[in-house]
Amino acid sequence: MTSGPATAVLTRRRLPLAVAAGLLIADQLTKWWALERLDDGSTIDLVWTLRFRLVFNEGMSFSLGQGLGWLVGLIGLVVVAVLVVWAGRIDPRSQRVAVGAVIGGAVGNLVDRIFRADDGPLSGAVVDFIDLQWWPVFNVADMALVVGVIVLVGLLAVEDHRLSASLGAEAGADAGALGSGEGADGDVAGAGPLDAGPTDAGPTDAGPTDAGSIVAGPTDADQIESGPTRGGPLDVGPTDADLTDAGNVEEREAPG
Numbered sequence: 613m614t615s616g617p618a619t620a621v622l623t624r625r626r627l628p629l630a631v632a633a634g635l636l637i638a639d640q641l642t643k644w645w646a647l648e649r650l651d652d653g654s655t656i657d658l659v660w661t662l663r664f665r666l667v668f669n670e671g672m673s674f675s676l677g678q679g680l681g682w683l684v685g686l687i688g689l690v691v692v693a694v695l696v697v698w699a700g701r702i703d704p705r706s707q708r709v710a711v712g713a714v715i716g717g718a719v720g721n722l723v724d725r726i727f728r729a730d731d732g733p734l735s736g737a738v739v740d741f742i743d744l745q746w747w748p749v750f751n752v753a754d755m756a757l758v759v760g761v762i763v764l765v766g767l768l769a770v771e772d773h774r775l776s777a778s779l780g781a782e783a784g785a786d787a788g789a790l791g792s793g794e795g796a797d798g799d800v801a802g803a804g805p806l807d808a809g810p811t812d813a814g815p816t817d818a819g820p821t822d823a824g825s826i827v828a829g830p831t832d833a834d835q836i837e838s839g840p841t842r843g844g845p846l847d848v849g850p851t852d853a854d855l856t857d858a859g860n861v862e863e864r865e866a867p868g
Contacts, residue, residue: 621700628699631712639720646741668737685734710764717757
């Protein structure tokens, strides 16, 4: 039952950990080059104010917080642990890449603090060598850390905005559907159009029906009483009885 979710978590962690590993290797290789090439105090000018100059930083990133390296290292360990756990719970690929960049940058500087420590745990100096001359000297790990944090915050803000917009649209749709339902219920409950308009029984009550036609129209009995029927000539013409009665009268009146 738990193998499925556990496998999904490990799968989601692969990308950020791969990104972190790649940045860690790049950071350590560039620091090794700086130690070999710039250890004599030389500088290499590149473009505009950008140059390479070796500096050992015992504080935070960008040569800030001198003397607080142990505290920064401890905070870094906690942040890395939290990010590794969180990396298995996020789905968007872009967010996982950004998390990997933050992990790689933090671990890159932690390696310096751990393996270059002379006065206690996490007291080692971080190797910085990228100098803009108008910004504190930094290294590849610092760049990965800062860029990763900025990108991650931006992605989370965009996702939150989309989620809020989606929830607002769903709420509006639900409210509209509810209002339409209430309106339909009101029409049925009022029943005004049903009382006023014609119904199936209306034409039967108001218009002519079969019974009405029988009452109002002529019937066989009416024809017998008022109109000429087949028996009409028999009623008005002489019958055999009438002729017999007339003959008898004539015989009594004739002279003997």
